[in-house]
Amino acid sequence: MNNQSIQFIVTGRRQRRRRWILVTGILAILAVGLCCAMLLLGNTIYPVKDVIRALTGEQLKGVSFAVNTIRLPRMLAGLFAGFAFGVAGYTFQTMLRNPLANPNVLGITSGSSAAAVFCIIILHTSGAVVSVASVIAGLATVIVIYLLSRGTSFSIGRLILVGIGMQAMLDALISYLLLVSAEQDVPAAIRWLSGSLNGSQMHQLPPLVITVLVLAPVVILLGRHLDILELGEQSASSLGVATDKTRIVFILGSVFMIAMATATTGPIAFVSFLSGPIAKRLAGVGFSNVIPAGLVGVNLVLAADLIGQFAFEYRFPVGIITGLLGAPYLIFLLIQMNRKGEL
Amino acid sequence: MNSSNSLIPRNFTKVLIICLVLLGICVLASLVLGSRLVRIPELIDGLFHPDVDSYGASVVRKRISRTVFSLFCGAALGVSGALMQAVTRNPLADPSILGVNTGASLFVVCGIAFLNISTANQYIWLALAGAAITAVFVFGIGSMGRGGATPIKLILAGAATSAALSSLVTAIMIPRSYVMDQFRFWQVGSVGSATWSGIATFIPFLVIGVLTAILTAPALNALALGDEVAAGQGVRTGTLRLVAALAGVLLCGATTALAGPIGFIGLLSTHVIRLILGPDLRFVIPMSAISGAIILTISDVCGRLIGSPGELEVGVVTAFIGAPILILLAIKSKVRSL
Numbered sequence: 001m002n003n004q005s006i007q008f009i010v011t012g013r014r015q016r017r018r019r020w021i022l023v024t025g026i027l028a029i030l031a032v033g034l035c036c037a038m039l040l041l042g043n044t045i046y047p048v049k050d051v052i053r054a055l056t057g058e059q060l061k062g063v064s065f066a067v068n069t070i071r072l073p074r075m076l077a078g079l080f081a082g083f084a085f086g087v088a089g090y091t092f093q094t095m096l097r098n099p100l101a102n103p104n105v106l107g108i109t110s111g112s113s114a115a116a117v118f119c120i121i122i123l124h125t126s127g128a129v130v131s132v133a134s135v136i137a138g139l140a141t142v143i144v145i146y147l148l149s150r151g152t153s154f155s156i157g158r159l160i161l162v163g164i165g166m167q168a169m170l171d172a173l174i175s176y177l178l179l180v181s182a183e184q185d186v187p188a189a190i191r192w193l194s195g196s197l198n199g200s201q202m203h204q205l206p207p208l209v210i211t212v213l214v215l216a217p218v219v220i221l222l223g224r225h226l227d228i229l230e231l232g233e234q235s236a237s238s239l240g241v242a243t244d245k246t247r248i249v250f251i252l253g254s255v256f257m258i259a260m261a262t263a264t265t266g267p268i269a270f271v272s273f274l275s276g277p278i279a280k281r282l283a284g285v286g287f288s289n290v291i292p293a294g295l296v297g298v299n300l301v302l303a304a305d306l307i308g309q310f311a312f313e314y315r316f317p318v319g320i321i322t323g324l325l326g327a328p329y330l331i332f333l334l335i336q337m338n339r340k341g342e343l
Numbered sequence: 344m345n346s347s348n349s350l351i352p353r354n355f356t357k358v359l360i361i362c363l364v365l366l367g368i369c370v371l372a373s374l375v376l377g378s379r380l381v382r383i384p385e386l387i388d389g390l391f392h393p394d395v396d397s398y399g400a401s402v403v404r405k406r407i408s409r410t411v412f413s414l415f416c417g418a419a420l421g422v423s424g425a426l427m428q429a430v431t432r433n434p435l436a437d438p439s440i441l442g443v444n445t446g447a448s449l450f451v452v453c454g455i456a457f458l459n460i461s462t463a464n465q466y467i468w469l470a471l472a473g474a475a476i477t478a479v480f481v482f483g484i485g486s487m488g489r490g491g492a493t494p495i496k497l498i499l500a501g502a503a504t505s506a507a508l509s510s511l512v513t514a515i516m517i518p519r520s521y522v523m524d525q526f527r528f529w530q531v532g533s534v535g536s537a538t539w540s541g542i543a544t545f546i547p548f549l550v551i552g553v554l555t556a557i558l559t560a561p562a563l564n565a566l567a568l569g570d571e572v573a574a575g576q577g578v579r580t581g582t583l584r585l586v587a588a589l590a591g592v593l594l595c596g597a598t599t600a601l602a603g604p605i606g607f608i609g610l611l612s613t614h615v616i617r618l619i620l621g622p623d624l625r626f627v628i629p630m631s632a633i634s635g636a637i638i639l640t641i642s643d644v645c646g647r648l649i650g651s652p653g654e655l656e657v658g659v660v661t662a663f664i665g666a667p668i669l670i671l672l673a674i675k676s677k678v679r680s681l
Contacts, residue, residue: 100499104506148670157495161435161673164502165666168439168606172662175531179656187520194513269510314518323510330503331484338487338496 016286023283027295031079034302038075041310042066069202077200078301078318080212081261082271086297087219087290088254088261089272090279094230095250098156099333102273103258105160107167109272111141112262114170114177117189121181131207131263138259141166142251195268195319197305204264211260215253216294223288226250268319270326271300277333300325352620362633366414369640373410374403376644378651381406412537412545413643413657414636416602417612419549419594421635422556424609425616425628426591429563430584431482433497434614435672438474438595439606439665440498442505446477447599449508451529456515456522464544470600475592480504482588532605532658534643541601548597553632555590560624563587567622605658607665608635614668638664 039051046054046063054060054067089102103109115137119130145166149159178189219226225246228236236243258272278300279292304321352358374389375381381389381399388395389403420438427436438444450473454460460469481504485497516523562583565573570580598605612635613627620626639657642664646655 105502148674158673161495161498162670164440164498165670165673168662168669169666172531172606172659172666176656176659179531180653183524186523190513190517190523194510194517269506316514316517320510320514320517323506324514327503327507327510331500331507334500334503335484335487338484 013286016284020283020287020292024292024295027282027292027299031295031298031302034299034306035075035079037306038078038302039067039071041306042071073200073202073205074197074305075302076205076209077265078197078305079298080205080208081197081265081268082298082301083216083294084208084212084257084261084297085268085271085301086275086279086294087216088258089274089297090276090290090293091219091226091250091254092272093276094226095247096156096159097230097232098160099273099277100160100337101156102276103254104267104270104273105167106142106145106163107170108138108141108255108258109262109267110167110170110174112138112259113193113267114173116263116266117174117177117193120192121177121185121189128207131260134263135256135259138255138262139252141170142255192266194317194323195266196317197265197301198315198317200265208260208264211256215257219250219253220288220290222246222249223290226290227288266317266319268301268304269323270330271297271322274300274322274326274329352623352626355620355626358619358630362630362637365637366633369637369644370410370414372644373413373640374406377402377406377647378654408539408542409534409537409643410640412542412602413534413640415542415545415549416534416598416605417608417636417639418632419545419552419598419635420605420608420639421612421631421633422553422628423591423594423598424635425613425624425631426556426563426587426594427609428613429567429624430588430591431497432567435498435610435669437607437610437665438591438599439604440501440610440669441478441481442501442508443474443478443481443592443595444599444604444606445505445508445512446473446480447471447596448530448604449473449512451600452512452515452522452526455525456519461525467544467548467597467600471593471596474596474599475589477504477508478588478592529603531656532599532603532661533656534602534639535654535656537601545597545601548593552590552594552597555586556594556628557625559583559587559590560628563624567624603658605639605661607661607669608639611635611638611661611665611668614672 039055040046040048044062044066046066050060050063051067054063055072058064092102092106093099112134115133116130119125119133123129145159145162149162174193178186181189225236225241228239228241229243229246229250231239233243261268275293275297276289279289279296282296283289283292300322301318304325305318308316308318308321375386379399379402381403385397385399386403388397389400390407392400424437427438427441428434430436447470450469451466454465454469458465460466481497481500484504485500487496516526562573562578565576565578566580566583573580573583595609609631612631616627616630616634620630639661642660643657646657646660649655649660
């Protein structure tokens with residue numbers, strides 16, 4: 001009997017692992033496919049051989065410029081920003097045990113955006129200054145929201161309300177900045193605000209790439225602790241997780257990634273919100289879904305960018321497409337949560 | 344209903360007088376202060392001597408329409424907030440928080456982009472339609488499930504709907520730069536572009552909305568005790584909710600159409616008045632109108648002074664005053680009631 005139930009558990013675990021590996025593998029292959037598509041597709045479709053030769057450094061007339069200067073940075077920006085948004089969003093949702101508690105709703109994205117818009121429009125700076133400012137603003141927003149919503153006992157509802165209040169203020173600030181800016185700056189700022197891979201340049205990418213390469217492994221390695229945190233404060237500490245320290249590591253890591261990605265591509269709407277729930281639905285529960293969530297983020301951003309580039313007469317920035325896809329899902333999720341009485 | 348007449352709040356007369364004095368000061372400040380300070384003789388010239396044609400006098404005349412408009416908008420938003428809070432029995436309801444403003448925005452943007460409209464008379468109907476549809480939608484989602492429309496559910500529904508609609512707004516706007524330029528001025532609520540014809544368009548909506556609010560106040564008081572009690576007192580709760588909500592949407596939709604989305608006035612004015620006078624809506628509704636007018640006008644004057652020589656739009660100012668209050672309310676309220 002005892003043996004049988006152990007057998008049962010082991011089989012279940014094996015099945016879940018098989019499903020996780022399968023889903024993660026498929027997502028990874030899909031992401032690679034989309035990356036290739038980003039390099040191959042464009043105004044002119046060059047032969048695969050030429051694209052490869054251009055990538056390896058050969059100078060080919062036309063091809064080298066299109067691939068190395070335009071398509072490669074665009075693809076890399078989408079790849080790393082998508083991964084950052086996906087991982088950070090999943091971390092927040094799991095840690096706070098509520099799919100609605102993501103950087104969008106909590107106003108972190110608005111904080112980073114406001115700082116970045118300020119830098120672009122008022123200070124006319126770009127590059128490193130924008131990144132640093134948006135990281136600081138994002139962290140500051142998190143700290144303020146956390147301190148304000150701490151109260152006597154921690155409540156997600158209060159956290160979300162405080163976040164919405166902060167967001168209202170920051171959005172008012174952004175609207176005001178847009179208003180005082182010169183007319184020729186406005187389209188650029190609005191396009192940036194909606195999240196866009198257009199005009200990504202190689203020299204802007206290193207901060208984002210380094211942040212993701214350093215922080216994503218940390219979050220992935222600590223992924224098991226994240227799942228334990230989801231069980232609740234008490235269970236987690238009795239299972240040996242230093243809850244406060246772990247939480248701080250996760251919050252810092254996620255906010256850094258979100259802010260860097262936001263500074264590079266603008267706030268690509270809803271990616272951080274959608275990735276977690278989609279990954280969970282695909283890969284099931286039982287294993288840490290940090291990697292699948294990141295991969296879903298990559299796939300969402302790259303696919304949405306391809307749709308935005310080629311599906312319509314006008315080239316829409318990627319954030320518009322993810323916004324149009326994500327918003328109905330948000331409302332659907334809300335309806336579902338209300339029906340189940342989870343709110 | 345006759346017996347309820349006796350229960351006038353103790354300090355009502357005092358509060359009324361203080362509010363009216365404050366209102367007078369606001370009007371004066373709004374006429375005098377700004378990027379150009381007007382002297383008293385100029386003020387009198389501008390108000391009472393239409394034949395005098397000095398620069399100061401014409402500044403005053405320009406500011407009259409603006410002041411009247413901001414008073415009207417403030418009153419409309421104050422009453423609208425009081426109505427929405429009463430109908431949803433929810434202390435945090437406000438047109439901006441419930442996403443109604445974004446609904447109005449979407450319809451106005453569609454109007455600018457697809458129907459080539461550009462005048463206030465045309466905005467107003469589109470904004471009203473957008474506001475009404477969004478209000479119904481948000482309230483529908485927020486009241487699903489157990490426990491009906493709790494504050495947190497309504498606010499999340501509002502925030503989600505807002506997010507959804509604003510991505511639509513951006514999608515429509517981005518390919519059309521002329522819409523973008525027209526819209527960014529409308530998107531930040533402002534009373535600076537007030538015209539007399541705009542005010543004339545606004546007055547019927549204001550009168551109908553406020554009258555409905557005052558007439559339904561006694562019944563709304565009964566509703567505050569719960570649907571069963573209200574029904575027991577002979578109130579048709581369904582009809583009442585519909586009429587009061589329509590009046591609220593009418594008021595905020597019309598304001599949004601003419602002034603752009605101005606947030607938090609309803610939340611602020613109603614809370615301040617309720618704190619002083621207690622929950623009786625027969626007093627809260629008219630006083631919210633007065634306090635809303637005060638808050639909006641003061642915010643507008645502040646915006647003019649802070650932003651001098653240009654101006655800071657009033658929508659930005661109210662967001663900065665109102666959002667901290669929302670946060671404060673969220674912190675103060677008990678976790679259970681969220």
